[in-house]
Amino acid sequence: MIATAERTPLYDEHLRLGAQMITFSGWTMPLQYSSIREEHRAVREAVGLFDLSHMGELRVQDPALGQRTVSRDLSKLRTGRIQYALLCNEQGGIIDDILVYAVKDGGYIFVVNAGNQDSDFVWIQSHGAGARNVGREWALIGVQGPRAVELVRRLTSEDLAGVKYYSFIDGRVAGVDCIISRTGYTGEDGFELFCANDDAVRLWRTVLDEGKTDGIRPAGLGARDTLRLEAGMRLYGNDMDAKTNPLEAGLDWTLNLDKEFIGRDAIVTARERGIDRVLVGLKMLDRSIPRHGYAVTDQGKGVGVITSGNVSFTLGYSIAMAYVPPGLSRPGTPLTVDVRGTAAPAEIVPLPFYKRPHPK
């Protein structure tokens, strides 16, 4: 039996806008509305609108439970601030990568990957009480791009100047009660707006309408993937999974190893022993397109594997993330990628591939 894919409250809006729909992590989502290239460009040059309601949200009320399950020291996370963090298993493998929001009441919101929301919830509950899965009650709308902040500012009376990158406030946007979060998965400035399912259509339509003068485009998961790849952001399930150690994924900076959390001891052991692969950026030196699963080779010998790859519309060449041995991970190292039997030339480059011109 095939399980029915879940729908977000914006499903009918996507159909009305002519979206091509796909199933992603158990959800029916827009892949693209017009063209991935055009949607990608809109986000880099103007503003794009994303339905991210498939993402999961977990309320973790007990601070000790949050501290025990998350890779970072949440005691240092001030109210209204957000941190990128990991959930790890006892072996130090990555169960999920999440955003942790420190809420006024002393609890946390974990924003988790769509496909992991139920398993994350079960796992967190197995380590303590006081968590609630609110993912199916909340919609999430991303407004991303150089014009995003100005666009949202026109739709709210809140003071957005105080909402710095990776912080949030409660407030009304387009008359809808939201969590206004200065975050994103595109490499651009912008907001992610959490609201009740029942308000999602009103918020979506109002932002889309108000954004016309900014050149707004609805953008699907296709553009989301090409944008996050340029920004060097890992995609759970592609670039890392439960068998990946955070050190291998290049996520050392998300670890506070001087506090206890699940998986900490295994990660410390791995750090002492050393790792035998590490995630790097690759720039293709010809026009071929590296894809997930392609072998990375050196003098004809397999040395690694591509985890994400595509053309970079912004940079004009193909890029990829790949696991290679640490000895081959230095920027400038020449390697090849096995593209249908041809050794396509590539070189290691630093991540991210793309940084927006004037980060705020």
Place this chain on the structure above:
Amino acid sequence: MAEQSGLRFTETHEWVKQQGEAATVGISQYAQSQLGDVIYVELPAVGQKLEAGGRLGVVESVKAASDLYSPVSGDVTAVNDELKDHPEYVNQDPYGKGWLIKLQNVKESGRLLDQQAYDALVEGQPH
């Protein structure tokens, strides 16, 4: 869908326009719409002999890489070099600027669909 005079199609969504022993080959409007943004096209070398139904090359969109098959047998006399810098021509004008290769010494495969039969095939597929 615009009517394209003299075109015939494969079930794998390539088109061929034959003029005597010469032919031009591309992919259909339906194929480009299903692929989405084309970002790379891998084509055979000039001089290569192709068999009807044999692998002609690869078209890559943002989403995936897809094999291309030759609708007819023949010798490759030209490939569309403009696609190197402008793969998007395949999306914008699949029956014109987005052509893929030209062939000589063309032999019929006898299993090609006319426009009407191809449209009927596409009708039955997801859009």
